Amino acid sequence: MIKNVLPFFLNGGVQDLGNDATNTAWDGKSSFVNAIASGAKDFTLGVAGPDGRPVKPGTMVVVMKTDANSHAITVKLAADIEDDAGDVELNGDNQTCLLMFKAPFGANDKGEWVILAKDADTTFTGGTVGANTVFSGDVEIEGNVGFYNTTPIAKQSLADNGSDLATTLALANDIKAKLIALGLCS
Secondary structure: OOOOOOOEEOEOOEEEEOOOOOEEEOOOOEOEEEEOOOOOEEEEEOOEOOOOOEOOOOEEEEEEEOOOOOOOEEEEEOOOOOOOOOOEEEOOOOEEEEEEEEOOEOOEOOOEEEEEEEOOOOOOOOOOOOOOOOOOOOOOOOOOEOOOOOOOEOOOOOOOOOOOHHHHHHHHHHHHHHHHHHOOOO
């Protein structure tokens, strides 16, 4: 027999995860969770509500990381569910995930959380950007820099200011050499 489940949100308001703890559990009453992390934080979704009764199949929970710092919110799915259910890590400002509780099936007699949607990670940890990219706001680069497939080099210092034709020409040649080394001209 096939059982259909209608997804629903709980009407328990919004659960706010403040900065006061590194490990917080779902209150079982709220479908919306706002998470702030001044440090790394774990948020655990269990399989029982606040009264100890099982979570109803179809219950949906949205977790949103509501700050722009680099600390991650890790949404941990209860340990007594399927082994292959992974944690969900939220890294970026306003990054969200949507989870729904699924009814028990087979050997799983408690039910489980399934991930319905998750925003793409907004933290860039290295690699190649292969499309047009627009940066708005300030951009700070730490470390070596290179353009157009040149070997990245450290910040360069220039020759002294020119005071006559010879030293001005030396300065111009030094600037040209540094631009070539960066890959900005040939």
